[in-house]
Amino acid sequence: MNITMIGLGPMGQAMARAYLAAGHPVTVWNRTASRADELVAAGATRAATPAEAVAAGPLVLLSLTHYAAMYEILGDVGDALAGKVVVNLSSDTPQASRDAAAWLAERGAELLVGGIMVPAEVVGTDGAYVFYSGPRSVLETHEPALRVIGRPDYRGTDPALAQLFYQALVHVFVTTLAAFVQGAALLGTAGVTAREYAPLADELVELARSSFGEVARNIDAGDHPDDGASAQMMAVGVDHIAGAVAAVGQDTALPAAVKSLYDRMVTAGYGKDSWTRMIDVIRSA
Ligand code: NDP
Known part of the structure; x- marks a missing residue:
């Protein structure tokens, strides 16, 4: 089955390569046409227009910076979308995905929303997986083809x-990385290298990871008994982190954001509860 790949950033290129390697005919289109050159040399077909790309087969994969690009690219393809399955693997807000499903339905196409959870170099390997939502029957029909880029994980x-x-x-990922960099900056003021600090941070992330199960149990039960890490106790520690960062004149945005969550818990009278009460202040922003 032909796969149409629209959007040839690092992710789109990796997906197109995975399909070529799996023996699929691949049709590609990209706003900057030269980004298709290597894929065409490797056997892909270059579509002259988005309409030609969409017409090439039943399955149209999009890998774009945001959903706005989808409207720019597919807005003028006319009837070409009727009967197609569009798999949009671009990041955007949940509402943008809902709006896109309605927009495509008006044009006779079905949308599968994809959230691809690995970097380009992992696409198409055993470690790759992709969240999907949309019509289950559409996913089931195309599962063998979608499996080429990563294990499908259907969510509803x-x-x-x-x-x-x-x-x-991705929020867990980027916030953890930002916290790691903040720690490196803070220690750097004392001449400690990031290399010395990295294995220690690694161990601590492992400790945090091992507590996810218990945190999740408290959140789901709506019950936050103090198990030795009360909101009040943690608030004091978080205050010290913010103070340490401010004292060396570095960016306080991240510690200040965390401190604000703890301060709100204490102000709300949750100080004696487990810090997992944070779920309530986050929900009530
Ligand atoms: P980029 O976000 O850099 O861009 C992807 C493509 O979007 C390019 O082909 C670009 O075209 C196209 N594009 C952007 N705006 C427009 C527009 N207005 N009209 C037409 N085309 C447009 O690429 P990535 O491959 O890094 O990411 C693709 C998606 O995958 C993103 O949503 C990203 O968040 C997500 N993702 C990325 C990961 C990564 O490691 N890179 C990991 C997991 C998910 P042009 O070449 O002409 O600029």
Whole structure:
């Protein structure tokens, strides 16, 4: 089956290469046409227009910076979308995915929303997986083809779901990385190298990871008994982190954001509860 790949950033290129390697005919289109050159040399067909790319087969994959690019690219393809399955693997808000499903439905196409959870070099390997949401039957029909880029992890009919899972998990990823960099900057003021600090941070992230199960149990039960890490106790520690960063004149945005969550817990009278009460102040922003 032909695969149409629109959007040839690092991710789109990796996906197109995975399909070529799996023996699929691949049709490509990209706004900057030269980004298709290597893929065409490797056997892909270059479509002259988005309409020609869409017409090439039943499955149209999009890998774009945001959903706005989808409207720019597919806005003028006329009837070409009728009967197609569009798999949009671009990041955006959950509502953008819902709106796109309605927009495509008006043109006779079905949308599968994809949230691809690995970097380009992992696409198409055993370690790759992709959240999907949208019509289950569409995913089931195309599962063998979609499996080429990564294991499908179907999350439900609402188009927003794959995007929600993607954003929630990427948030964990980027915030953890930002906290790691902040620690490196703070220690750097004392001449400590990031290399010396990295294995220690590694161990601490492992400790945080091992507590996710217990934190999740408290959140789901709506019950936050103090198990030795009360909101009040943690608030004091977080205050010290913010103070340490401010004292060396570095960017306080991240510690200040965390401090604000703890301060709100204490102000709300949750100080004696476990810090997992944070879920309530986050929910009530
Ligand atoms: P980029 O976000 O850099 O860009 C992807 C493509 O979007 C390019 O082909 C670009 O075209 C196209 N594009 C952007 N704006 C427009 C527009 N207005 N009209 C037409 N085309 C447009 O690429 P990535 O491959 O890094 O990421 C693709 C998606 O995958 C993103 O949503 C990203 O968040 C997500 N993702 C990325 C990961 C990564 O490691 N890179 C990991 C997991 C998910 P042009 O070449 O002409 O600029």
